[in-house]
Amino acid sequence: MNGQTYTLHFDSPDCTKANIDLVGGKNASLGELMEVGEDVQVPPGFAVTTDFYEAFLEEESLGEYIGERLSTVDMDDDNAVAAASEDIREHVESAEFPDFLADELESSWERLQAETDTDELQVAVRSSATAEDLPDASFAGQQDTYLNVTDFETVAQRTKECMASLFTARAITYREENGFDRDEVLISVGIQKMVEARTSGVMFTLNPSNGDQSKVRIEANWGLGEAVVSGAVTPDSFLVDKPVYKIVDRNVQEKNVMTVPTDAGTEEVEVDDDKRDVPAITADEIVKLTDLAKAIEQYYDEPQDIEWAIEEEGDDKRFYILQSRPETTWNEDDETTTTTTSSSSTAERILDRL
Numbered sequence: 047m048n049g050q051t052y053t054l055h056f057d058s059p060d061c062t063k064a065n066i067d068l069v070g071g072k073n074a075s076l077g078e079l080m081e082v083g084e085d086v087q088v089p090p091g092f093a094v095t096t097d098f099y100e101a102f103l104e105e106e107s108l109g110e111y112i113g114e115r116l117s118t119v120d121m122d123d124d125n126a127v128a129a130a131s132e133d134i135r136e137h138v139e140s141a142e143f144p145d146f147l148a149d150e151l152e153s154s155w156e157r158l159q160a161e162t163d164t165d166e167l168q169v170a171v172r173s174s175a176t177a178e179d180l181p182d183a184s185f186a187g188q189q190d191t192y193l194n195v196t197d198f199e200t201v202a203q204r205t206k207e208c209m210a211s212l213f214t215a216r217a218i219t220y221r222e223e224n225g226f227d228r229d230e231v232l233i234s235v236g237i238q239k240m241v242e243a244r245t246s247g248v249m250f251t252l253n254p255s256n257g258d259q260s261k262v263r264i265e266a267n268w269g270l271g272e273a274v275v276s277g278a279v280t281p282d283s284f285l286v287d288k289p290v291y292k293i294v295d296r297n298v299q300e301k302n303v304m305t306v307p308t309d310a311g312t313e314e315v316e317v318d319d320d321k322r323d324v325p326a327i328t329a330d331e332i333v334k335l336t337d338l339a340k341a342i343e344q345y346y347d348e349p350q351d352i353e354w355a356i357e358e359e360g361d362d363k364r365f366y367i368l369q370s371r372p373e374t375t376w377n378e379d380d381e382t383t384t385t386t387t388s389s390s391s392t393a394e395r396i397l398d399r400l
Contacts (some may be wrong), residue, residue, distance in 0.1 A: 050098075050101065050150075051095050051097050051099040052094070052095055052098040052101065052147060052150040053066060053092050053093065053094055053096055053098065053150055053151065053153075053154040054068070054069055054073075054074045054077075054092060054093045054399065055090075055091070055092040055093075055094060055154065055157070055158075056073070056077050056080055056088065056090065056091050056093070056156070056238075056345075057077075057090070058077065058078050058335070059148070060076055060077075060321055061073060061074065061077025061080075061093060062078055062081075062150070063075070063115060066082070066176060067096065067149055067176050067232070067259040068093075068095050068096055068097065068143065068234070068291055069096070069174060069234045069235035070096070070173075070174030070175050070232075070233065070236075071174060071176070071299065071371075072097075072172055072173075072174035072236055072369065073093035073174040073205075073234050073236045073372060074174075076088055076091065076271055076369070076388070077093075078270045078346075078370075078400070079342070079367055079369075079370055081345070082341055082342055083341055084276070084340060085337070085338065085341060085378045086341060086342065086364060086367050087237050087361075087364060087366050087367065088159050088366065088367055088368075089239040089241055089366055089368070090158060090162060090238070090239050090358065091158065091169065091236055091237050091238030091239055092154045092158060092236075092237055093174065093234050093235070093236055093237075094151060094154075094234060094235040094236075094237065095234050096176060096232040096233065096234050097363050098147055098150070098151075098234075099232060099233055099234065099235075100232065101144070101147060101210055101244070102141070102143060102144070102147055102209070102315075105147075106141045106142070106144070108137060108138055108141060111134075112137075112213065112228065113228065114136050115130050115133055115134055116130060120268040121182070121218075121219065121222045121271060124215070124219075127215045127219055128215045129198070130215075130218070130317055131213055131214055131215040133209075134210070134213040135210040135211070135213055135214075135394075138206055138208045138209055138210035139206050139207055139210050141206070142274075143202060143206075144329055148202065148225070149250075150397050151198075151201070151202060151205065154237070155198050155201060155237070156222075158237065158239070162239055163334055166196065166282060167196070167239065168194050168195070168196050168239070168240040168242075168307060169192075169194075169195050169196075169201065169237050169238055169239055169317050170191065170193050170195070170236070170237075170238050170240055171192040171195050171201060171204040171205060171208060171235060171236070171237055172191045172192075172208070172235065172236040172238065173190055173191060173208040173209075173211055173233055173234075173235060173236075174233070174234040174235060175212065175232070175233050175234075176231060176232045176233070176234070176238050177229060183198060186264045190207055190208050190211035190256050191208075192204040192207070192208070192311065193240065193272070193311055193312050194240055194269070194308065194311050194312055195311075196309070200249075201237060203285070205235045205237070208233065208235045208296045209233055209235065209290055211233075212232075212233045213310055216333055216382065227232075229279060240307060241269050241270060241355040241357050241366045241368070242270075242359075243271075243308070243325055243355035243356060243359050244268070244269075244355060244356050244357065244358040245266050245267065245271065245276055245329075245331075245338060245355070245356045246266070246267065246270055246271040246327070246354065246355035246356070246368075247262060247264065247265045247266035247274070247281055247353075247354060248264075248265050248268060248271070248274075248311075248351060248352060248353050248354070249264040249265065249335055249339050249351070249352050249354060250262065250263045250339075250349070250350070250351045250352070250373055251288075251319040251339045251342070251343040251349045251351075251352070251373065252349045252373060252376065253285060253361070254375050254376070257376035258347060259290065259295070259376075260287060260288050261284055261285055261286060261287060261288060261341045262284070262285075262286045262317055262335075262336050263283065263286075264285075264286065264325040264327070264332060264335055264336070265281040265282065265283050265284075266281055266282045266284075266325070266327045267279055267282065267301055267304060267326050268301055268304040268317055268326050269304030269315075269322060270304075270305040270306065270307070270312060270328060270355075271282065271305070272304040272305040272312060272314075272354065273303050273304055273314055278303050279299070279302065279303050279304070280299045280301075281299065281326070282297065282298050282299055282301070282325050282326050282327070283295075283296070283297045283299075283303075283370075284296050284297075284327075284332055286332060286336050288336065288340060289331050291332075291336055293332065293367060298323065298324075298325050300318050300322050300323055301314060301321070301323075301326065302317055302322060303315065304317050327356070331356060331365075335354060335364055335365065338340055338352075338354070338365060338367065342367070342370050346370070346372070347375070348372055348373075348374060349372070350370045350373055350375040351370070351371060351373045352367060352369065352370045353368040353369040353370075354358065354366065354367055354368060355365070355368055361388050
């Protein structure tokens, strides 16, 4: 209460990078993307804010417990850090949200259901830490994500688990080694409608192998993007000349597995034989994705790496943008910047930072 903002829908004018301390890096980016233009479709959702997180910790005396538990830990003892992490996460995950927070969360969930016009809403529950975009630190990838969550009770529990993941052993150690106080890094959680992706992938508004900004690199695989992140499959790759939309390089892989949603979350399944050697995106889709990449780059006025997905039902095809962030492999101010070896999938390198 007290004028705090506990949830904030992505389409709110306040869900922007100006309020990254409230909604974290990922959620701020999703709010910004909704301002790019009507052609850029972002799956609807909302942020459970850092105000919500701090109120939860205060109301349930969790902040006090966390401080006391960490104050006795020898940070040079990996086993001691791991034990503290386990204790803290268990306390956070087993605590109950106070009624005023639970009511706020349920109200935003019901609004999202109404927006999507479905009683069987499937969402991703993603951590969105406030320190993800700091130039001198790399917090990305340290917190949890849960896919294909289908009911409010599970949304609430996964939200707590995302908040608890701020205290993984890795995250605790990283903050200690880099001089961040416990209260300096907060966490928001994003609740976003899942896309039933026929194809998904990443794209870069430059050539990540040499920094050429006249190109767009698109990587694609059947299904959800997790099969690429896990290394189970190498995605198709296309290099497109921005001005004339010419595909100047293409590499179609044999794609044996794909990630699909299930009642329990997601699972990897085998790709049908007749699709394994077929490009996961068509030429027309490459043109559309290139258009979207150019629009997003123009909006941010700097090269981007972008997550996307295509949802298709009959003749209805929708292109969704799931995330966009500044491309960091190439730094204009550092001519000595080098890239990761080409044997590593660009999608794996970028998505590993989520």
